Amino acid sequence: MxxxxxxxxxxxxxxxxxxxxxxxxxxxxxxxxxxxxxxxxxxxxxxxxxxxxxxxxxxxxxxxxxxxxxxxxxxxxxxxxxxxxxxxxxxxxxxxxxxxxxxxxxxxxxxxxxxxxxxxxxxxxxxxxxxxxxxxxxxxxxxxxxxxxxxxxxxxxxxxxxxxxxxxxxxxxxxxxxxxxxxxxxxxxxxxxxxxxxxxxxxxxxxxxxxxxxxxxxxxxxxxxxxxxxxxxxxxxxxxxxxxxxxxxxxxxxxxxxxxxxxxxxxxxxxxxxxxxxxxxxxxxxxxxxxxxxxxxxxxxxxxxxxxxxxxKLAKDDYREDKFSLENTAINMSGVHFAYDTDNILNNLSVQIPSGKHVAIVGPSGAGKSTIFYLLMKFYQDYQGSIQIGQQELKNLSPSQVRQMISYIPQDNTLFHGTIRENLLYGKNSSVSEERLQEILEQLDLSRVVDELEKGIDTGISDSGSGLSEGQKQRFNIARAFLVDHPIYLLDEVTANLDSVTESIISKAIDKFTAGKTRLTIAHRLNTIREADYILVLNKNGSVSDFGKHQQLLQRSGLYNHFLSELQEAS
CATH class of the missing domain: 1.20.1560.10 (ABC transporter type 1, transmembrane domain)
Structure with missing residues (x-):
């Protein structure tokens, strides 16, 4: 060495x-x-x-x-x-x-x-x-x-x-x-x-x-x-x-x-x-x-x-930028198995997510909801089975290609040390126009928040986002994800820290941004689940319990009804 x-x-x-x-x-x-x-x-x-x-x-x-x-x-x-x-x-x-x-x-x-x-x-x-x-x-x-x-x-x-x-x-x-x-x-x-x-x-x-x-x-x-x-x-x-x-x-x-x-x-x-x-x-x-x-x-x-x-000597991500045609944004997972070290998370998971639809993912803690997102983002690649995006095998796409076409919003409201502008125009957002930036801030009811700050959008924040409420940090994270149009969106319960009024405003804006796009949401709120086109219900062992529309699942899925009753009790 x-x-x-x-x-x-x-x-x-x-x-x-x-x-x-x-x-x-x-x-x-x-x-x-x-x-x-x-x-x-x-x-x-x-x-x-x-x-x-x-x-x-x-x-x-x-x-x-x-x-x-x-x-x-x-x-x-x-x-x-x-x-x-x-x-x-x-x-x-x-x-x-x-x-x-x-x-x-x-x-x-x-x-x-x-x-x-x-x-x-x-x-x-x-x-x-x-x-x-x-x-x-x-x-x-x-x-x-x-x-x-x-x-x-x-x-x-x-x-x-x-x-x-x-x-x-x-x-x-x-x-x-x-x-x-x-x-x-x-x-x-x-x-x-x-x-x-x-x-x-x-x-x-x-x-x-x-x-x-x-x-x-x-x-x-x-x-x-x-x-x-x-x-x-x-x-x-x-x-x-x-x-x-x-x-x-x-x-x-x-x-x-x-x-x-x-x-x-x-x-x-x-x-x-x-x-x-x-x-x-x-x-x-x-x-x-x-x-x-x-x-x-x-x-x-x-x-x-x-x-x-x-x-x-650590393994590197593949950063090739080969051009490929994405005919549609349907996601097909077939017989997927995945484990962190020796802990099995996903077991023979198979589901077909139609292109341009909103799918809510529900299930108990530890069922592998976030893990599905991690695999789609190619954070982990040693899974067994097949994952396809638009009839393209995920393993044949580089992480750089996948992350260019997918927008991912994690559950934690992560902001980097720097100004709000630097946070919003981070990475692949660097070439976004000022007009687009102002449009997104307006749609997410953030223009007023920015105007009230001492230096506006150029106000500096710490890596913990001190000076902003959790709801404001969450909205800035959402804004960052929607500045550039993507064919696929992965949202991990992005309205969790918002009050009901603000949640309604943000949800409508998200619906507008993702219209006609494939959208997967890890959901813990009844409104999000009911408004989804389809709902994927996971078992605790990381396999598919059911997949369908809200009314269909109410009639045939005991696990789904049990999950909804727990949400209603929590509410």
Whole structure:
């Protein structure tokens, strides 16, 4: 999965800019590697006398010193900005894939967890690409160059110094394996907490109504404790690793200095060479420490890259736009079976819905009324049996084609964060004219509501629709569904939150909008049921109990009469 993310990064990387930054980093680091040679020679009296007597040479040395660090800073900036731009494209790429992912796949994830992957996980990737990777490149170059010059001064002491490498690897590798697991658990925990918080604050009114503050604080406290416990393990192992590596490095440096001091005492090494050797050893300390810390960040990066790439493997909806002729809008369902996981919802459901007719769907809770809508909208596609729309097999139509010809109004009054205009002109409604917009608002008795708002139709609302009554939100949802003409309408009891007067107005408008169109309504109101052309009665096991006109069902369907009596009692 990490390799897949790297392939994406390379694909989106500004390669000329990155190569320029990398070349500059090579130049800047190479200049930096030469600095200890220059500083070591300052202990040579002859060399020191020569440069002090020649101002131009001294100025060149100062310029050399400044250039080394300016070039390195420029290279880090170029490489870092390349990584940032590539990450920006990856975020858009992954978000685009998420939007195209099937509802059935997305149902297995919490919304907050998906949000966490695109925000928290991406911030870790950003830090890795813009900071960790450039520093790793520079540090390896510094270490390689330093080792080369150490060999030119004293091969024997350099070989002794290199014994630290296998020792460090024996510490780093097993600890990083453990850290990767902890980081994965930590990111999963962050996603779960994010999801729970967002869900609870969307339903804050219900929570407060039931005085759930204490239980919520207690449950979230447990989640925070688990997250903190996991993070303590990360800090503990990281601290242990860094401390052990730093102490080993310091011990090796002391050992080398003792050996080098002996060389000087025996006259086999000059003080200038000793100074240069020590400077190169010192120059290697920070890069090795940085690489050690980077190993921890690599573990974290591997963990989040797995989570990000997992999203890209989810099954996507088919978005082909093949043209097809829809001769009629009759819906034929034959022997349809469907289950959520192992829970059977529809069992051998068969019904023929005539084109251009209004069919009310009634039945007990759990009979599969909403599931029929979900299948027709292709939110779920792993059903058995046959579903045809206008003699076209549903499985042969792409979700994009189906959703273009069907208008669906769910039971919940969902409005997005933004203005009322943005909510109404959302998605496939984006090209609707102002005249059509005003006509629909007028028909649904919403013009007066809009005029009373401070900024009219451009008034901003929250994702919970605060500032609007449930009835107003419901009417705006209906308006959004009818802005564009569709051959088929799926309505999930869309007048449930309206008073009787407003319901009468809205029902007449809906009848006008859907005249001659195929319309399915999940109905819980007597008026809606009686006025339908046909009524589909479902059993509790998700099969068809009966299908016919109101008067016909009154005479022959005991289940239908029982359902009506319950509605009358509820009224």
């Amino acid at each position: 990490t390799n897949q993310l790297f392939k994406l990064l390379i694909n989106f990387l500004n390669k000329p800019k990155f190569i320029l930054g990398f070349v500059l980093s090579l130049i800047g680091t190479s200049l930096g590697i030469l600095l200890p040679q220059l500083i070591g020679k300052l202990l040579d009296v002859k060399f020191l006398t020569e440069i002090t007597s020649r101002p131009n040479v001294l100025a060149g040395m100062v310029l050399f010193f400044i250039s080394a660090y300016v070039i390195r800073a420029t290279s880090s900036y170029l490489v870092g900005t390349c990584g940032s731009q590539a990450l920006n494209k990856i975020q858009k790429y992954i978000y685009s894939h998420l939007l195209k992912t099937s509802v059935q796949e997305l149902d297995t994830y919490q919304s907050g967890d998906l949000a966490s992957r695109l925000t928290n996980d991406m911030s870790i990737v950003l830090n890795f690409i813009t900071v960790v990777v450039p520093n790793l490149l520079l540090n390896f170059i510094i270490i390689a160059g330093s080792i080369y010059f150490l060999f030119t001064i004293s091969p024997s002491m350099t070989l002794i110094s290199l014994f630290i490498v296998p020792v460090l690897l024996s510490i780093i590798v097993p600890i990083n394996t453990r850290l990767e697991t902890y980081y994965n658990n930590y990111q999963t925990g962050v996603g779960e907490i994010s999801s729970r918080i967002s869900h609870k604050f969307v339903h804050i009114r219900l929570m407060k109504a039931f005085r759930g503050e204490r239980s919520e604080a207690r449950e979230m406290g447990k989640s925070f404790d688990r997250l903190t416990s996991n993070y303590k393990k990360i800090i503990g192992w990281s601290s242990f690793q860094n401390t052990l590596i730093s102490s080993l490095m310091m011990g090796f440096i002391i050992l080398i200095l003792v050996l080098a001091g002996g060389e000087v005492a025996r006259g086999t090494m000059t003080m200038s060479s000793l100074m240069t050797f020590v400077l190169y050893l010192t120059q290697m300390i920070d890069p090795i420490s940085d690489i050690s810390e980077a190993m921890t960040e690599i573990s974290e990066f591997k963990s989040v890259s797995n989570r990000l790439m997992e999203v890209l």
